[in-house]
Each structure stands twice: as structure tokens, then as C-alpha cells.
Amino acid sequence: MSEAAALGSTAPQATAEPPLLEVNNIEVVYNDVILVLRGLSLAVPKGRIVALLGANGAGKSTTLKAISGLLKSEEGEVTRGDIRFAGERLNGIEAHRIVRKGIFQVMEGRRIVADMTCLENLRLGAFTRNDSGVKSDIEMVYSYFPRLKERTGLAGYLSGGEQQMLAIGRALMARPKLILMDEPSMGLSPLLVKEVFGIIRRLNEELGITILLVEQNARMALSVASFGYVMEQGKVVLDGTAEALANNEDVKEFYLGGHGADRKSFRNLKSYKRRKRWL
Numbered sequence: 001m002s003e004a005a006a007l008g009s010t011a012p013q014a015t016a017e018p019p020l021l022e023v024n025n026i027e028v029v030y031n032d033v034i035l036v037l038r039g040l041s042l043a044v045p046k047g048r049i050v051a052l053l054g055a056n057g058a059g060k061s062t063t064l065k066a067i068s069g070l071l072k073s074e075e076g077e078v079t080r081g082d083i084r085f086a087g088e089r090l091n092g093i094e095a096h097r098i099v100r101k102g103i104f105q106v107m108e109g110r111r112i113v114a115d116m117t118c119l120e121n122l123r124l125g126a127f128t129r130n131d132s133g134v135k136s137d138i139e140m141v142y143s144y145f146p147r148l149k150e151r152t153g154l155a156g157y158l159s160g161g162e163q164q165m166l167a168i169g170r171a172l173m174a175r176p177k178l179i180l181m182d183e184p185s186m187g188l189s190p191l192l193v194k195e196v197f198g199i200i201r202r203l204n205e206e207l208g209i210t211i212l213l214v215e216q217n218a219r220m221a222l223s224v225a226s227f228g229y230v231m232e233q234g235k236v237v238l239d240g241t242a243e244a245l246a247n248n249e250d251v252k253e254f255y256l257g258g259h260g261a262d263r264k265s266f267r268n269l270k271s272y273k274r275r276k277r278w279l
Contacts, residue, residue, distance in 0.1 A: 018087060019043035020210050021067065021178060026081030028059075028066050028234075030074065036062045038234040039081070044178070049204050049211045051221040051242065053255060054231035060214040061108060063231075064180045067212070068105040069095035085178070100128045102177035108186060108214075110167040114156030118148045121155050121166055125173030134173070141169040144199055161192035168199070178210045179203075185217045193217065197224055218255035222246045230255075 021044040028037035037059050044050045052060050065071050066078050067090065083090045090098060104125075112121050122141060126134045142149040145165040151158060155166060164184055171179050184200065185193040201224045203209050215221035222228055222242040230238040230251065238251070245251050 017046070020046040020086060021212065022084045023063070023067065024081050024084070026066060026083060027079050028062055028071065028076055029079045030076040036076070036234055037066065040231070040235050041081075042229050042236060042239075044210060044212050045227075046177075046210055047204070047208050048227065049200070049213060049225045051218075051225035051228035052212060052214045052231065053218045053221060053228055053245075053251075055254075056216075057233075058231040059234040060231055061182055062234075064105055064182055064212070064214060067098075068103055068180055069093055069098045070105065096128065099174055099176075102175075103180065104171040104174045104176040104178075105180040106167050106171050106182060106184065108182040110160075110163045112155045112158075112163050112166050112170070115154055117153065118151050118155055118158070118166055121170050122148075122173050125170035128174060137173055137175070141172050144172075144202065145169050160187045161189070161196065164188065164192075164196055165199070168196075168203075172203070172207075172209075176209060178212065180212050180214075182214045183216060184213070185215060185220060193220060200224055218251070219246075 023040060023042045025039050025041050026037055027035065027039060029035055040059070040063060042050070042052070042063075052063065054060050062071075062076070065074070065076070067083055067085075069090065071077055072095075078091055085098075085101060085103060088101070090101075113124065116124070119138070122138050123134065126137065145168075147162055148166055148169060151162065155163065158166060168179075168181075168184070181200070184196055188196065197220050200211065200213070204211055204224075213221055213225060222245055225242045228239065228242050228245045229236045230245070238245070238248070240248070246256070
């Protein structure tokens, strides 16, 4: 039994149907020797936003790359467990085929193509498609991100917030069923963070896109998610509804900035002390 299960895990049960994404007890190893994920399991119901929280080095980005098939580019592989999307096993499937199945990852740091225009970046997002709806989908992206329509120069000259909008817009061009978002608030001003998360909520509510969200800004992530997982050292140590996590005293202390007069300095605390509480 996992630590999270021992705590009385309340994994999301939105409907009677199986989750859209299931990650079952996976281990990930880099360069044949470095064990990063240690029996990680999580579930993402269709049509929901699920947050994946944790400190730097907890394995959050590795989890997304395992799902999207991008581990091979970094000499990593899933050595145990399985990953299922809409009931189909994804282990060993190439990344471009996973995109065609309906999963698109918005990478940490945006990763837009700087020497291409906004429009060319958006068209690049539709590379797996051969239908006639690309033009209308570009207009749909502009309806969510009107600033992108005004930017006709190279994408490398966009502001950080505009580049993040372009990265999300490029993901939409693939018509994904599931978007994996890795640190969408990174490097953005508080005002832009609020704007970007407002759009993430709209994409979920208006387009029905399922989202697995990795985010250091735990407070903002829990404000848009319905369920969340907390990771430490490659495994889930706590899970629950967004409301329950936001009200959890340990989550408050270590990820939401403390709790009143008893607040402790995060700088002076060690990871094992957090784990000891949760275990």
C-alpha cells in the first residue's frame, strides 16, 4: 500500500467511467542508474483539472515526460508499472504518436520556436492533423489570446507572458483531449499569472479539455484544480480534493506560505521532516 493510500487516499471519482489518464505504480530511471520516480500512481478524470504539486526535484516534470513519451530524449525510461490513456497502454509509444492520440505537453520554459512567427508556431502545433479546420482553430486561439493576432513579428520578441500564451495556443492547435502543463506561471508577473490561470480555467470549462497541471505556485494551482497530488522524492505522499489540500496544515506550511503565528521557515526545514509528517 502506498503512503497516500495509507492516509486514506481520496483519488478522484468524478464519474463511474474509468479515468482518462491512469498512471499505475511507475518507476523511471535515467541513464540506467538514477531512479527518479519510485512507484508513482495518479489518476486524471475526463474533463477535470488535476494539480501535481511538490518542491524542485520531486519528479513532477519527469512524470509529465513519462506520460508524453519524451523520456527517451533525456536517456530516461519507464522501467516498471504502466501508463494508460483512455484505456490504452502508452508505455513505449513514440511521442509523436502520443500527440496523435490526444495528449500534448506544454513544456516548462515555453519552448516556442523563436525564429518563427506566432502564426507559424500555431500552424506547427497542428502538424499531426490533415483536416481542413486549421484556419478556424487559429481564429479560436486568437479569441482566447487576442494579443497573439496583433503580433506579426518573430515569436522570440514576444514578452514572457505572450510566449506562454503562444505555447498554450500551439497546444490547442493539436485538438488535445489532455494537456500536460509544466510550470505555466514560471517567470511571469503576478498580474500575468492571474490572466494565464484564468484562461486555463476557461479552456477546461468551455472546451472541456482535461488538464494535468504541474505548478510551483500551489495556491494558484489549487484555485483552478478540482483535485491534487503532492509529490516528494519521486512518489505521491498526499492527495485529496483541492479544497482539502488548501486547508491541510502541512500543505499550508510547506507550499502555501505558512499558517499564522506558528509559521516556520521553509529554509530551515529538511525534506524528510515533511515526509515524516505525511507518512
